[in-house]
Amino acid sequence: MVNKTVKSVTKALDGINSGMTLMFGGFGLCGIPENSILELVRLGVSDLRCISNNAGVDNFGLGLLLQQKQIKTMIASYVGENAEFERQMLSGELEVILTPQGTIAEKCRAAQAGIPAFFTPAGFGTEVAEGKEIRLFHGKNYIMEEAYQADFAFVKAWKGDETGNLIFRGTARNFNPLMCGAAKITVAEVEELLPVGALDPNQVHIPGILVNRIFQGSGYEKRIEQRTIRNI
Amino acid sequence: MVNKTVKSVTKALDGINSGMTLMFGGFGLCGIPENSILELVRLGVSDLRCISNNAGVDNFGLGLLLQQKQIKTMIASYVGENAEFERQMLSGELEVILTPQGTIAEKCRAAQAGIPAFFTPAGFGTEVAEGKEIRLFHGKNYIMEEAYQADFAFVKAWKGDETGNLIFRGTARNFNPLMCGAAKITVAEVEELLPVGALDPNQVHIPGILVNRIFQGSGYEKRIEQRTIRNI
Amino acid sequence: MAIEKKDIAKRIAKELKNGFYVNLGIGIPTLVANYVPKEIEVEFQSENGILGMGPFPIEGKEDADLINAGKQTITSLAGASFFDSAMSFAMIRGKHVNLTILGAMEVSENGDISNWKIPGKLVKGMGGAMDLVASAENIIVAMMHVNKKGYSKLLPKCNLPLTGLKCVKRIVTELAVIDITPQGFFLVEHAPGVSINEIKDATAGKLIIPNNVPEMQF
């Protein structure tokens, strides 16, 4: 088996430079690559173009990169949980490209799958469609959207093995599987790194061929944004 | 939970008519919906337009529908295992639309996902591209392919539950998941039908929302086309 | 005397049919899950990747890996499944979800909806709303009839940036149930204690009022 293991997050991020386009798995703070984000903060790379459904909160997730002003452009579907984000966007320091959630998902999946472009109805007739090709199929209008092109994809899985096979957990799966293989280099951090042969081949969510580097993550905080309980 | 169970293959095929477009999961004879095919033979519906990666062998799989001359058009990527198929194709009785395997897969997936069209490099410069739109992305030529439109999809899974969740086994997975929800009605037959709650939600391959009817299959032959062993 | 938000949710719950897969937006739509009629079975989809979403967890059972699209901790029911965001929007775009219930800032006579952006104010983003409204065949909007400044949210034409075109089928507010028809807004029901004139006054778009307008039941 091909071994994808790297010993540290530092080795996992080898080759990262300012100005790169980076993908981040996660929905809100659920399933985000915590270790890789912290290492990016430590490295201090800047002028980043980030593709992520959300932008974290003020002091966690991508919010940490925003605090350090490392992000130049943010491509996201929803960014309402972050005051520093708001400040930078309104002041013009941060470029924001709001994109429908399903379109972000599909643009990642297209990059993973070697599909350069596809058509989606999401955003037809809205400002999202501005400047994009519109086409009618079976009486309905669709927008042509192109695959993302990114340098690194950072994903977080529940379990992984040394050859890069990944299994996600619950709704922490979200965008993570779609970003695997959607960038030049895919870095996967896992809660539990297992030896080859430990995962049932029938239950692997992402085959190792789509992962370039995998490492055992540590210190996961797994912060909950909206802790909500029911009264019984 | 929404209950998708039907008691018999006959009920599962309710509404089938001659002239319909049908999708069939399976690669070769691996993972084919054996029960649904036998019922189609029994029903004797004709002039069918069939989408399936292969066309079975002379006396099994879709070969049974060919024997009865029930198929008018066959959309497949490889049909080399079937003498009756050859005879009908050469005599002009059967229309054959050969399509690259990955393109069949993606056209099914597009139908499932509400993507009306996408671009693929497969077949550029060949007769597969004839009459289709060609477009250059990043210096490479791609063909525009449209999603399939089908009336019924017949898939076969290993395990399923009453709400239609499916788990496939080994390489019997192949096209089956992609055809779920890719036709107006999806019929799933399973080797083992389980009560709701028996499947781990993290390991479901296809959520029940993509399946309209599910039934407990019976008498699976699971024929092997090329039994190959190693000498030790 | 208008009805409460929970009553809007109760009224919308009556639109649920047995076997429906339903996507609930944030706010009033989320409350609809509390009022599913006992005699029917529906499943809730949340676009971040779960089908078969259950109620909020009991205290101490919160799981950071199990949230809904509003980032709230949730539970999963027997028969649930988890999936990635591409599969989730395949369900939505592919019209596998039967009913979408969401909030709105404005709805126009022809069913256009605006619910993601107020120019000059903080833009939070459209999330999955544009995908939902572009594909759903059955969209019910749950909202207040007028905004905080007292202006009608049912307009001849949306003023705010659009989320989607000609997609809303029905609107349920604290005052009325209103359908979108080729002729404009059509008054289906009035809330208890709300007069036809109150509804008329609160509706800026063209409102068709039939001779007999039943009272909303919930």
Place this chain on the structure above:
Amino acid sequence: MAIEKKDIAKRIAKELKNGFYVNLGIGIPTLVANYVPKEIEVEFQSENGILGMGPFPIEGKEDADLINAGKQTITSLAGASFFDSAMSFAMIRGKHVNLTILGAMEVSENGDISNWKIPGKLVKGMGGAMDLVASAENIIVAMMHVNKKGYSKLLPKCNLPLTGLKCVKRIVTELAVIDITPQGFFLVEHAPGVSINEIKDATAGKLIIPNNVPEMQF
């Protein structure tokens, strides 16, 4: 005196590099799996939905749910994974597979390949070949230098319907190793006991012959 088919496979196995994901076509390419150098790790992908494909099973262990793209019974190795056909071709189209080895009926000087159809004869279909050749960055063709009628399969231009354009990088036959270059076929190695003239005679396309042509090692 040409080499045998298994020697073609042995020679191609020398092209494998540590960490490669490899897709093997039917015929001679399948044999390559038997000759992976001991010091390197590669994984074999079969486009019907397995990564980490192992050898054929021992008798009695055949599993109808575990086959390769040639419909042969196979086994899976530790670290293997199964997936659907869309994911399989995502790997291929997305250039995640490092090396594709396949057979051909004809290859042209500029790397065009024909391997799926002979007009007037039974058409079997392209299977996954068109997807593979349209996307693979590294394609090696394993084939006989001439066809059964004695005609060269290395041509100025393919006569048969094309499978893909300008995609083949290297050809290994029973006579030679030949690269596709902007100037035409380039003779890289000759098989043991095969003269340069024999290769020249068997090659219809333009063949560039350097001063020193080493003997094929395998």
